[in-house]
Amino acid sequence: MITIIDYGMGNLGSVVNMLRRVEAECEVTGDPARIASASRILLPGVGAFDAAMERIDAAGIRQVLDDKALHQRVPVLGICLGMQLLTRGSEEGKRPGLGWIPADTRRLPGDLGIKIPHMGWNVAERTRQCPLTERLEGEIRFYFVHSYCVQTDDPRDTVLRTRYGVDFAAAVQRDNIMGAQFHPEKSHRFGMQLLRNFAELPC
């Protein structure tokens, strides 16, 4: 069972739709009590960094999330902005992030003549083996929409790397904390395989 955190940001419908298509049981909740009994957590997000961190605090779920991620160490997957929230902080905002992985979120370079946001399909290169990225075959591609990107302190925490002006982490994994910068729910077969992998992780 995947518990999708509803803190008022992000289009959860599409993610739920894809999870159902891959026959992964999921629930959507913003209730701290329900989150407390989660065995797997998916943190979605679309929008601005500070607004998201504010909402998480306002919803009173920060504590239970920290507990699940850092103490109980259940598998956690942050998607899009959700992945950026896993970091220490973002150049987009002033608030600190969740700090669950040693990494920073930085602005994509606007001075290289490339269009911001990075929007469209792009290739992701596997930088190391990881259960999250298993069975992704051939040229791995995902659909991206973002203006900020994550760069991990430890290169081994980056499991998929993409280049758009700069190299950045398309997907990360450090112990039980995982993230995907792209939209798996818009990346058909690749997104489905990634979510399937997440759903099948032992917990």
Next chain:
Amino acid sequence: MLRTRVIPALLVRDGCLVKTIRFGRFAYVGDPCNTVRIFNELEVDELLVLDISRDRAVRGPDLRLIADLADECFMPLGYGGGVRSLDDARAIFATGVEKVVVNTAAVARPDLIGEIATVYGSQAVIVSIDVKRGLLGAQTVRTGNGRRRTGLDSVAWAKEAARLGAGEILLTSIEREGTWDGFDLDLVHRVADAVTVPVIAHGGAGSLRDISDAVAKGGASAVALGSMVVFQKRGMGVLVNFPDTLSLKGILG
């Protein structure tokens, strides 16, 4: 870097999938949901659905249909047809659609573009411009599914739309649409030259060569296919299809 995008553009009318020639002569093509499901199985990168039902502009978008289509789509979906206001856009995005396409309403009230772009980002707004040549050859903008003349010059309107916040321009040649005769490269080139946002060339694609010409000669950033993806070949039977990746790589590099 990003590849050139090749996007199936589907036309819906009264809940059925149709195809037109020069915005007229409707041919029945099939079921919208099933067709979107097929494109999902074919793993196309992106899809455009335009509802050209007669009074969409008055009645607004059919949210039930849009939700049904969005449910079948595991890739970005752009929807257009009767998007009149920010409220319409909001309701459409809530169904899981990635981008809204505005046409008639944007010409009537250009501020609409910025209103949607401010809340959802420019990348979520496509301004669709349908162009027909006037008597003296001027490429002017039409609205209301090609029925209403606006007197606007296509290049001028495209520039204005981009300035107001359009993330992309969907540029359709009414004369070429459904003909398999190739894009109006002159039109594509003039608009692509004038704006910095991506231009999606639409109307007239008949072959892989047309697709590469739109990019190489027209300067388009992306190409939308209509007849090519719903018919087996020019003049022949309905067959939902999409050029295979190898062929596309071959012509687009």
Next chain:
Amino acid sequence: MHRLDPDISRAGVRICSRCIYDERVPSISFDSEGVCNYCRQVERLTAQYGTGAPEGEAHLAQIIEGIRAQGRGRRYDCVIGVSGGTDSSFLVHWAVEQGLRPLAVHYDNTWNTAIATQNIRKVLAGTEVDLHTHVVDNKEADDIFRSFFLAGVAEIEAATDLGYAYTLRRAAAKYGVSAILEGHSFVAEGITPLGRNYFDGKYIQAIHQRFGTRPLRTYPLMTFSRFLKSAIVDRPKFIRPLWYLHYSKEEAQDLLRQRYGWQYYGGHHLENRMTAFYHGIYMPQKFGGDLRNNTLSARVRNGSMDRASAWAEYNSPPTVERQLLEYFLKRLGVSALEFDRVMKEPPRHWSDYPTYKRRFERLRPLFAALAKADLVPMSFYLKYCFPAKAPE
């Protein structure tokens, strides 16, 4: 048929000694050698048509020559129904190799999958054959499907089957073509017993009139008079090359794959979602029926599969596309509750509704003559013009 023990030695029912049809198959009988009447029918037809033997091929060569001659000066000399499946795809390839100039014809019930359309595209592109399609309005198609579902009968695919048959006839008439090639192979598919797979125009009309809500405007309804008019006035001939040729589905699939990049849909009818629903959900759950024994038996007969494996596969659950049931409910506007209710209702039989069956039986001599002249398919004559066994 409820699933039995996949171990054939512990099946608990009488099974043909040659194929895997068992005693529950409608109208089945076993002779002194334990061989069923369906196997014997295949034997008889093989002898009659000289299937895979020089006589068969010679006869077929003659037929082809006739088609070529009649088609001279016209754009196409024959019509081939295509579905994206093995038999019809192979037939297009074969026809072109024989120097024929076919028009491929497809009836689109708006429930196709990508595999079907891709296969059609690839084979026709590789053989440079044109395609004519009749697409029925999606809302009409769904209205008919819903009608059959609510009527409680097994033949939810009847409208597709009939629509296909009539579309072939109409396309032949439209393009002035005198021959319709069909990919049916009694060796590869057997002759399906006329149990719960009845279809004719009156049946469809009756059920639609009773349970439907929209007028039929684009659905090609073949009424009796249209049927006769086509058979007697337009007179396209029905040719089944695979009744004469040596044909193996496996060999055909290898060839199609290599030559055209054709893809096998897995034997689970994944080429059309309604067919998949019918075989994977509707038949097993409501009628305890499973028609996989048809093709499996054929494979056992031609030696490409052993009886034990065929029986085991037959008695394991069918694969269905993910969320196929949700899609069915969404398309037909049926709620989950209503679906359960209808599925639990006692199954109805086609003989509960008006059909042309009696008329076909009464006019047997006429249809015998038409079948002999190839103006109606021989399988139609064999199945429809004789009294069917009473429903179980």
